[in-house]
Amino acid sequence: MDPSESEFVSHAPGYWEADPQWGDWRWQMKHRVTTLAGLERHLELTAAERAGVLLAGTKLALAVTPHYFNLIERDNPGCPIRRQVIPRIEEGWDTPYEMSDPCGEDAAMPVPGLVHRYPDRALFLVTDRCASYCRYCTRSRVVSGVGEQELHTDFEQAFQYLEKHPEIRDVLLSGGDALILSDDRLEGLLKRLRAIRHIQFLRIGTRVPIFLPQRVTPQLCDMLKKYHPLWMSVHVNHPRELTVEVRDALGRLADAGIPLGNQSVLLAGVNDSAETMKDLVQKLLMCRVRPYYLYQCDLIRGSSHLRTSVARGVEIIEALRGFTTGYAVPQFVIDAPGGGGKVPVNPSYVIYHDKEKVVMRNYDGKIFEYPEPVASGEPSRCDELLPV
Numbered sequence: 001m002d003p004s005e006s007e008f009v010s011h012a013p014g015y016w017e018a019d020p021q022w023g024d025w026r027w028q029m030k031h032r033v034t035t036l037a038g039l040e041r042h043l044e045l046t047a048a049e050r051a052g053v054l055l056a057g058t059k060l061a062l063a064v065t066p067h068y069f070n071l072i073e074r075d076n077p078g079c080p081i082r083r084q085v086i087p088r089i090e091e092g093w094d095t096p097y098e099m100s101d102p103c104g105e106d107a108a109m110p111v112p113g114l115v116h117r118y119p120d121r122a123l124f125l126v127t128d129r130c131a132s133y134c135r136y137c138t139r140s141r142v143v144s145g146v147g148e149q150e151l152h153t154d155f156e157q158a159f160q161y162l163e164k165h166p167e168i169r170d171v172l173l174s175g176g177d178a179l180i181l182s183d184d185r186l187e188g189l190l191k192r193l194r195a196i197r198h199i200q201f202l203r204i205g206t207r208v209p210i211f212l213p214q215r216v217t218p219q220l221c222d223m224l225k226k227y228h229p230l231w232m233s234v235h236v237n238h239p240r241e242l243t244v245e246v247r248d249a250l251g252r253l254a255d256a257g258i259p260l261g262n263q264s265v266l267l268a269g270v271n272d273s274a275e276t277m278k279d280l281v282q283k284l285l286m287c288r289v290r291p292y293y294l295y296q297c298d299l300i301r302g303s304s305h306l307r308t309s310v311a312r313g314v315e316i317i318e319a320l321r322g323f324t325t326g327y328a329v330p331q332f333v334i335d336a337p338g339g340g341g342k343v344p345v346n347p348s349y350v351i352y353h354d355k356e357k358v359v360m361r362n363y364d365g366k367i368f369e370y371p372e373p374v375a376s377g378e379p380s381r382c383d384e385l386l387p388v
């Protein structure tokens with residue numbers, strides 16, 4: 001493995017001439033690569049990519065911040081950073097079972113922009129824009145402004161719904177990316193949510209610290225920490241995304257007392273090897289980020305070239321469990337097609353289980369037996385666990 005993948009490398013100007021405003025997030029947003037000409041100014045595209053870019057205008061917009069663009073390896077068409085943000089012709093392919101709303105979110109919206117799937121928590125889509133667009137975006141139908149639908153979040157109705165539902169104790173701000181909003185706009189939302197007594201827990205799902213670490217200013221952190229308990233889920237897929245700038249941004253968030261989790265998506269040619277994932281999760285711990293979920297790639301339209309087998313995900317978890325820090329091992333999940341929510345998928349360590357004992361294997365394949373309590377009188381679920 002390339003040693004630079006486990007090291008923190010600074011990706012200050014590479015493709016760009018050094019610009020005094022490089023560290024300003026507004027400059028980064030203004031100078032995003034969003035067109036074919038913009039891409040070709042910096043990178044030699046393959047025919048499959050060029051065709052993909054032309055397609056992007058009607059499916060999911062192209063946008064890459066200069067910061068993230070600089071991580072692309074110039075001479076490697078298979079670069080894992082490149083695969084995540086540069087469109088490809090395969091996005092135009094429709095393969096069986098693919099959907100525009102694979103997690104069935106639209107059907108779980110009691111009011112526009114608020115998804116209420118689980119009993120005690122709600123997902124609040126507060127914007128349809130991101131700093132850069134992931135080609136496998138599960139919400140590409142509404143995100144970036146060029147897809148088949150538009151997101152019309154009704155903020156007033158959403159707040160009223162949350163007020164009227166005391167069972168909701170956890171609200172997750174997502175989108176798009178909530179950190180794209182200005183500090184004032186975001187603070188307005190957090191303040192309003194905090195005024196609802198039964199909402200105990202707030203979290204923000206964001207890839208901004210990775211695409212646009214400059215956005216994580218001390219002022220933003222000072223604002224966020226007024227709304228604790230506030231947690232954050234970031235989204236890193238490959239160890240090279242964890243640059244010095246990203247590590248420092250995550251450090252500022254952690255210093256503001258924000259517990260950080262990471263959600264990765266398992267992607268073919270990006271992170272579908274145990275070696276890459278181990279590097280990633282260990283590097284995340286160094287950034288004070290706890291790997292939270294590893295997602296099987298949703299059945300989003302035009303994602304066949306990025307999806308892997310479920311078995312690959314299970315293999316990766318098996319290669320992590322026991323072989324690295326327990327905190328570094330994420331939960332592998334499939335967001336059930338059609339709207340079942342996240343379902344954990346685990347390697348099987350229990351080989352046999354009956355009323356008397358559990359027979360299991362450990363991480364490196366040795367077999368162990370644990371006797372069940374004798375005549376405990378407890379109702380047993382072991383019959384369900386018997387292998388068929």
Ligand SMILES: *Cc1c(COP(=O)(O)O)cnc(C)c1O
Nearest residue numbers: 115116117118121122123172342
């Ligand atoms: C993922 C998700 C949540 C949060 O789930 P956790 O398992 O608590 O992280 C909530 N609502 C929806 C619709 C989701 O997709």
